Amino acid sequence: MSGATAVLRNGSASIVDALTGTDHKRIGLATTATAFAFFLIGGSLALLMRSELASPGMDIVSEGTYNELFTIHGSTMFFLFAAPAAVAIGVYMVPLQLGASGIAWPRLALLGYWLLAAGGVIMYAGFLTAHGAATFGWTAYYPLSDSNETPGMGADFWIVAVVLATTAVLLQAVCVLATIVRRRAPGMSLLRMPLFAWSEVVTCFMVVASFPVLIVTMILLFLDRQGVGIFTGSGGAVTYQHLFWFYGHPVVYVVFFPLVGVVGEVIATFSRRRFFGFKPTVLSLLVFSAISMSVWAHHMFTTQAVANNYFSTTSTLLLVPAGIEYFAFLATMVGGRIRLGAPMLFALGFVLLFLIGGLTGIFIGSPPLDYNVHDTYFVVAHFHYTVFGGTVFGLFAAIYYWFPKLTGRMLDERLGRLHAVLMFVGALVTFIPMFFLGVDGMSRRVADYLPTDGLTTLNVVATVGAFTIFVSVVVFLVNVVRSLRLGEPAGPDPWKGQTLEWFADSPPPAGNFASLPPVRSHAPLLDLREDGVDPAALRRRASIPDRATVGGAS
Amino acid sequence: MVAMLWGSFLAILIGAGVIAFELDVETPALLGGAALFMLAAGFAVAIARPEPVGVEVAPETSPPTAWLGVSLALLAVSAVVGLWLTWIAAGMCGAGIGGIIRERRAERRLQEREGLR
Numbered sequence: 001m002s003g004a005t006a007v008l009r010n011g012s013a014s015i016v017d018a019l020t021g022t023d024h025k026r027i028g029l030a031t032t033a034t035a036f037a038f039f040l041i042g043g044s045l046a047l048l049m050r051s052e053l054a055s056p057g058m059d060i061v062s063e064g065t066y067n068e069l070f071t072i073h074g075s076t077m078f079f080l081f082a083a084p085a086a087v088a089i090g091v092y093m094v095p096l097q098l099g100a101s102g103i104a105w106p107r108l109a110l111l112g113y114w115l116l117a118a119g120g121v122i123m124y125a126g127f128l129t130a131h132g133a134a135t136f137g138w139t140a141y142y143p144l145s146d147s148n149e150t151p152g153m154g155a156d157f158w159i160v161a162v163v164l165a166t167t168a169v170l171l172q173a174v175c176v177l178a179t180i181v182r183r184r185a186p187g188m189s190l191l192r193m194p195l196f197a198w199s200e201v202v203t204c205f206m207v208v209a210s211f212p213v214l215i216v217t218m219i220l221l222f223l224d225r226q227g228v229g230i231f232t233g234s235g236g237a238v239t240y241q242h243l244f245w246f247y248g249h250p251v252v253y254v255v256f257f258p259l260v261g262v263v264g265e266v267i268a269t270f271s272r273r274r275f276f277g278f279k280p281t282v283l284s285l286l287v288f289s290a291i292s293m294s295v296w297a298h299h300m301f302t303t304q305a306v307a308n309n310y311f312s313t314t315s316t317l318l319l320v321p322a323g324i325e326y327f328a329f330l331a332t333m334v335g336g337r338i339r340l341g342a343p344m345l346f347a348l349g350f351v352l353l354f355l356i357g358g359l360t361g362i363f364i365g366s367p368p369l370d371y372n373v374h375d376t377y378f379v380v381a382h383f384h385y386t387v388f389g390g391t392v393f394g395l396f397a398a399i400y401y402w403f404p405k406l407t408g409r410m411l412d413e414r415l416g417r418l419h420a421v422l423m424f425v426g427a428l429v430t431f432i433p434m435f436f437l438g439v440d441g442m443s444r445r446v447a448d449y450l451p452t453d454g455l456t457t458l459n460v461v462a463t464v465g466a467f468t469i470f471v472s473v474v475v476f477l478v479n480v481v482r483s484l485r486l487g488e489p490a491g492p493d494p495w496k497g498q499t500l501e502w503f504a505d506s507p508p509p510a511g512n513f514a515s516l517p518p519v520r521s522h523a524p525l526l527d528l529r530e531d532g533v534d535p536a537a538l539r540r541r542a543s544i545p546d547r548a549t550v551g552g553a554s
Numbered sequence: 555m556v557a558m559l560w561g562s563f564l565a566i567l568i569g570a571g572v573i574a575f576e577l578d579v580e581t582p583a584l585l586g587g588a589a590l591f592m593l594a595a596g597f598a599v600a601i602a603r604p605e606p607v608g609v610e611v612a613p614e615t616s617p618p619t620a621w622l623g624v625s626l627a628l629l630a631v632s633a634v635v636g637l638w639l640t641w642i643a644a645g646m647c648g649a650g651i652g653g654i655i656r657e658r659r660a661e662r663r664l665q666e667r668e669g670l671r
Contacts, residue, residue, distance in 0.1 A: 016615075016617075017614070017615050019620060020615040020616055020617045020619070020620045021614060021615050021616075022612050022613060022614065022615065022616050022619075023614070102612065106612055106616075107616055107619045107654065110616055110619045110620065110623070111619050111622060111623045111626075112623075113623070114619070114620050114622075114623025114624055114627070115623050115626065115627060117623075118623065118624055118626075118627030118628075119627065122627065122630075122631060153634055153635075156633075156634040157631070157634060160630045160631055160633065160634060163630060164626075164627055164630055181599060190556065201556065202560075205557065205560050205592065208591075208592075208595070209564075209588040209591060209592055210588065213584065222633065238580075239580060242580040242581070242584060243580075243584075246584045286556070286559065286560055286563065287563060289560070290560055290563035290564050290567060291563075291567065293564055293567075293585065293588060294564070294567040294568065294571070294585055296584075297581065305578065306578060306581070307571070307575045307576055307577045307578065307581065309575055310571050310574075310575035310577060310581070313575075314567065314571075510614070
């Protein structure tokens with residue numbers, strides 16, 4: 001099941017080594033950091049857009065530039081930030097949680113990192129071309145994306161970048177799956193894998209099933225733009241939408257499920273009890289992910305070219321597994337001794353904000369209601385509650401939870417709580433007004449509106465919220481910089497974690513573990529504590545030669 | 555097995571759709587294709603030989619892999635920029651692949667020398 005990894009060392013640790021390292025921790029960290037950098041850039045574009053929309057009239061950018069901004073903002077957030085980060089935290093954490101010494105096929109994962117980084121550079125290089133960056137939105141709907149409507153190299157660069165970034169995530173997902181299949185520690189059966197590892201399983205299933213479709217679609221779109229005439233025939237535009245959304249909807253869950261796993265683990269650890277209903281939750285993740293593969297055409301209700309009743313049914317069916325997961329979260333907290341640390345605050349923010357996204361999803365999963373709000377700010381608000389509330393809050397929960405493991409230092413708790421509160425308030429102030437703007441008829445992707453439209457006040461409120469989010473991110477960056485230098489030493493297990501990564505040193509060394517405790521459930525360290533064994537003491541004993549504990553490094 | 559189970563879920567979803575709803579061509583093609591792919595992938599993993607237990611040797615860094623990544627990106631960009639970049643990028647890819655082959659040979663030699671194979 002598992003094989004140990006010996007490392008050929010060259011002894012140095014420069015930036016080049018960090019970016020060419022085959023250790024899964026280096027690859028995962030480099031990918032996550034790069035994705036986070038793109039999040040900051042994409043967020044800056046959003047601030048520009050919100051500033052433009054704060055008042056009627058074109059004040060800051062032109063219409064054309066605004067089109068570039070929303071296209072590259074959405075593309076950055078999905079292709080360069082959320083999907084890569086969702087899989088990259090698996091690249092870092094899954095081997096640790098499984099008690100493995102490394103990831104399977106590390107070169108493939110490293111190749112993925114470089115394809116992502118190059119893809120990002122290429123996408124932004126579009127701004128430097130004669131026609132500017134792509135302007136057709138992150139969906140690149142056909143025929144808006146053909147060479148007549150959107151001429152120029154910027155659009156071609158966008159297509160190349162999407163192919164590269166999507167391939168990058170696909171490669172890393174394959175590595176994570178292979179690690180789960182081949183590298184689990186002795187005793188780590190599938191049902192003893194932690195919730196986060198399971199969430200990566202379903203995420204990677206969705207990646208390998210849907211991402212190749214986008215890669216092929218983008219190649220076809222590129223050929224079409226060269227005059228091959230792929231989508232020009234009757235029904236070509238609808239076929240393009242099918243192909244795009246077969247990726248485009250699953251990716252929303254690809255960027256969500258890993259954070260469900262993170263939030264589940266944070267809630268269990270910070271409630272100081274075992275995760276409630278582990279096996280039903282794993283089953284619900286499998287069912288949830290499968291159903292979420294079958295809902296893509298609810299984005300196409302208004303085309304009148306799809307079976308609306310089928311896709312409305314499957315979309316509504318999603319509520320059942322989602323409800324099971326929410327029930328498990330709440331039941332884990334009930335009766336627990338809850339610590340409201342920064343990771344827990346972000347986890348609670350995730351639960352509350354995604355709930356708003358999920359509940360408003362019922363509205364637009366219903367064709368008659370969707371007809372009324374399709375392509376309005378209602379939809380923008382809905383998906384920002386799922387993607388911002390879900391992915392960004394979940395990702396920050398992961399960062400605050402695992403930062404001590406990654407760096408050996410604690411993040412400042414007061415700044416962390418300030419960050420969580422500001423970001424939560426910012427998310428509400430930014431996106432709640434958008435529901436009302438949508439119902440009032442404000443179309444998405446418009447650069448301007450009239451003073452007489454009555455939309456100014458809500459747009460000002462949304463812009464204030466966006467800058468509140470910006471301030472919260474500044475607080476986070478200050479916290480990271482400060483804590484890397486002055487943070488309290490974390491030790492291997494600052495939270496009294498339940499899973500194997502907390503048995504390793506902080507940061508974990510090459511090879512990850514000197515020894516492993518016995519694995520009897522998805523929470524092996526909690527098992528030890530319940531048996532009256534202190535994992536820290538066991539770890540210290542195990543680090544002394546000839547006194548190795550049960551298990552053994554993989 | 556899990557992949558096959560998941561592929562079965564997809565098959566059930568599309569089967570129910572075909573039986574109970576009037577679907578277009580694209581829907582069963584896409585979802586059915588994904589179901590078949592996952593079933594086949596799960597089956598392939600289930601019958602694959604287990605990895606031999608032993609020590610796998612990996613280099614701490616792999617500059618040729620990074621080089622190959624950049625080269626592949628340039629190769630893709632060359633589709634936009636022109637054939638001149640295609641030749642350069644293809645040459646770079648060749649150098650990257652050669653570097654990886656060298657690394658793998660070194661790994662095998664080390665494994666044999668240390669008795670790890």
